[in-house]
Amino acid sequence: MTTPPPATAVEPGTLLRLESDDWSYGRDLTAATKVAVVVTRLRTELAHVSDDWMWVLGHRPECANSRTGEHQPCMELRVKVTALRRFASTQDRRQSQ
Template identity: 55%
Template sequence: MTRSPQPLPEVAAGTLLRLDANDWSYGRDLTPGTAVAVTVADVRDLPNRSDEWVWILGHRPECDYPHVDRHPPCMEIRVSVAALHRRLPTS
């Protein structure tokens, strides 16, 4: 039986996500098992996403936001879709 992926919540650019250690699984230059904060620039939802993870591109909170358009996202982190549902306000 094929399971369809959990729908993604709306994640607006500029949203600050504060993620617990279990909310994410991979990020370059990040220490596994630690909390992470990321200001969202974009969400990469792959068309054939079969698991419960998405890639978030963004910036470290200490970047000069809102002037982050001066450089490309400095973070890419694999985030649990369930964590996005927990962390984002519902409308």
């Protein structure tokens, strides 16, 4: 399995609050809306498909099992790499403080 480049490494459990233009497709999601997802993992095995987009698996924030992992991720969406970099850089700043 491929390791994501550091610029897109978002830790599991991270809450992504995405603007409507930060993502392009998601299972059972309404297009052109804001979306929040608690990251389970990045689909790094598909990273070769696009340099601009990455598939993210996760849970809705209100999902009771989002922290316990008691069921499969209830969300899968394609997110802009630039949006993931914003969240990754925020994590890096918090960890260095």
